[in-house]
Amino acid sequence: MVYINVAVCLSVLLLVIGLSVGLSVNTFRGRDALDSAPLIDGHNDLPYNLYGKLNNHLSDFNFESDLSNDSVWGKKACDSCFTDLPRLLKGKVGGQFWVAYVSCSSQYKDSLQLTMRQIDVIRRFIQKYPNNLQLVTEAGDIETTWRSGKIASMIGVEGGHSLDSSLAVLRLYYDLGVRYVTLTHTCNTPWADASTVDDGYVYNLTEFGQAMVYEMNRIGMLVDLSHVSHNVMREVLAITKAPVIFSHSSAFSVCNHYRNVPDDVLHLVKKNNGVVMVNFYSEFVNCNASRNATMEDVIKHINHIRRLIGPDHIGIGGDYDGVSSMPVGLEDVSKYPDLFDRLYESREGEPRWTKEDLEKLAGRNLIRVFQATEAVRDSLSSELPYEETITGNELYIAQRREGFNPGSCQSAIEWDNINVSEIEQSNSFSHFTTRAAYQRLEVNGC
Numbered sequence: 001m002v003y004i005n006v007a008v009c010l011s012v013l014l015l016v017i018g019l020s021v022g023l024s025v026n027t028f029r030g031r032d033a034l035d036s037a038p039l040i041d042g043h044n045d046l047p048y049n050l051y052g053k054l055n056n057h058l059s060d061f062n063f064e065s066d067l068s069n070d071s072v073w074g075k076k077a078c079d080s081c082f083t084d085l086p087r088l089l090k091g092k093v094g095g096q097f098w099v100a101y102v103s104c105s106s107q108y109k110d111s112l113q114l115t116m117r118q119i120d121v122i123r124r125f126i127q128k129y130p131n132n133l134q135l136v137t138e139a140g141d142i143e144t145t146w147r148s149g150k151i152a153s154m155i156g157v158e159g160g161h162s163l164d165s166s167l168a169v170l171r172l173y174y175d176l177g178v179r180y181v182t183l184t185h186t187c188n189t190p191w192a193d194a195s196t197v198d199d200g201y202v203y204n205l206t207e208f209g210q211a212m213v214y215e216m217n218r219i220g221m222l223v224d225l226s227h228v229s230h231n232v233m234r235e236v237l238a239i240t241k242a243p244v245i246f247s248h249s250s251a252f253s254v255c256n257h258y259r260n261v262p263d264d265v266l267h268l269v270k271k272n273n274g275v276v277m278v279n280f281y282s283e284f285v286n287c288n289a290s291r292n293a294t295m296e297d298v299i300k301h302i303n304h305i306r307r308l309i310g311p312d313h314i315g316i317g318g319d320y321d322g323v324s325s326m327p328v329g330l331e332d333v334s335k336y337p338d339l340f341d342r343l344y345e346s347r348e349g350e351p352r353w354t355k356e357d358l359e360k361l362a363g364r365n366l367i368r369v370f371q372a373t374e375a376v377r378d379s380l381s382s383e384l385p386y387e388e389t390i391t392g393n394e395l396y397i398a399q400r401r402e403g404f405n406p407g408s409c410q411s412a413i414e415w416d417n418i419n420v421s422e423i424e425q426s427n428s429f430s431h432f433t434t435r436a437a438y439q440r441l442e443v444n445g446c
C-alpha cells in the first residue's frame with residue numbers, strides 16, 4: 001500500500017514537473033511579433049494596376065475575393081498582381097502605403113492630372129472598404145487603426161515628376177493626405193537625378209531641389225529617397241532636418257543594382273535616424289540572373305543592413321504590384337509572416353532577432369521616423385511657406401536634355417522672358433541623358 005502511495009505521489013510530481021517544463025518551452029514564432037506591432041509595408045502599387053487594368057473603375061475590382069487564380073488578376077493572367085484583401089489579412093498587414101505612381105512618360109505633360117487621378121482612386125478605394133481600410137495621415141493613428149482591426153492606409157506619391165517642379169503642388173498633395181513623396185522615379189527631374197544615371201551626374205540636387213526638401217520638412221511630408229541617384233541620397237541626407245525613408249530599396253553591397261543603397265549612405269541613414277524599407281523585387285535582391293531569387297536573398301539584405309547600422313533603421317517595402325517577379329517564398333502579400341518566422345530562427349552566423357527587433361522591423365521604426373518628421377514640422381510651425389519657383393532656364397535646359405521641344409506645351413509665367421539663344425550657346429545638348437530622350441528627338445510639339 002505504501003509503495004502504491006509513493007508511486008502515485010511520484011507520478012503526480014512527474015506530471016507537475018512535466019507540465020511546467022512544457023509550459024515554459026518557448027513557443028514564440030517570428031510571426032507573433034506581427035500581433036504586438038503593426039506590419040507596415042512602405043510600397044504597394046495596386047493603385048497603378050487599378051489604373052492600368054480598369055482605368056480606376058473600382059466597381060470592377062473584387063478586392064474582397066482571393067484573386068490568386070482570377071482570370072484578370074490571377075498569377076497566370078497578370079505577372080505584377082499580388083494583392084487582395086484575403087491575402088493582406090493572411091499576411092498580417094497592419095499598415096500600407098498605397099502608391100500614387102504615374103509613368104515618367106507623363107513628365108512635362110499630364111503627370112499632375114494623372115497623379116491626381118491616382119490619389120483620387122486611392123482615397124475612393126479606402127472609403128469603399130470602411131471595415132478593413134482606414135485613411136491615416138498622422139503617425140499616432142497607425143497603431144490605433146491597426147488595433148481596431150483595420151489596415152492603416154497611407155498615401156505616397158512616387159516620383160518628383162508628379163510635382164511638376166512646384167512647391168504649390170507639393171503642399172496641396174499634403175492637404176489631400178499624401179504623406180511621402182519619392183523625389184524621383186526612373187527619370188531625372190529638373191532638380192534631382194534618378195538612380196538610372198549611373199554614368200555621372202546631371203543635376204544632383206539643385207538649389208530648387210533643396211527648397212523642395214526644406215518645404216517637405218516644414219509641412220511634415222516624409223522624404224523618400226528610393227529611386228534617386230546615390231549622390232542625391234548623400235546630398236539630401238546632408239541637408240534634411242527630418243529623418244528620411246527609403247520606401248522600397250535594398251542593400252547595394254549585397255546586390256549592386258543602382259536602386260539599392262550603398263554602405264556609406266546606410267551609415268548616413270543611421271546618423272539621420274531614418275529607415276530603409278527593404279524591397280523584395282527579385283532583380284534588386286538577387287544579382288545572379290542564373291537562378292531565381294528566394295526569401296533567403298531578402299534575408300541577406302535585411303541582415304546586412306542590420307549588421308551595418310543596427311535594427312533601428314530597417315523596415316519592409318515589398319514593392320508588390322509594382323514589379324513582375326517576386327522571390328520564391330514571398331510570392332504575394334500573404335507571405336510576410338514566413339519572413340518573420342525565418343528571421344527569428346537566426347541561423348548560424350546571422351544576427352539574433354528578438355521580439356522587440358522584429359517589432360521595429362515590422363513597423364515601429366517607420367512610426368518613429370513618421371513621428372520625428374511631425375515633430376520637425378511642429379518645430380517649424382512659425383516658418384512661412386517657401387516661395388521658391390523653378391526658373392524658365394532650368395526648365396528649358398531639362399526639357400531640351402530630354403529631347404523635348406522646350407516650353408511648347410507650357411504657358412506658365414516662368415517661360416516668359418527666357419533668352420533661348422543664350423541658353424543654347426552656353427549649354428551643350430549633344431548628350432541626352434536617357435534612352436527615352438533619343439526616342440523623343442523626332443517628336444515635334446510636346
Ligand SMILES: [Zn+2]
Binds near residue numbers: 227248
Ligand atoms: Zn518604385
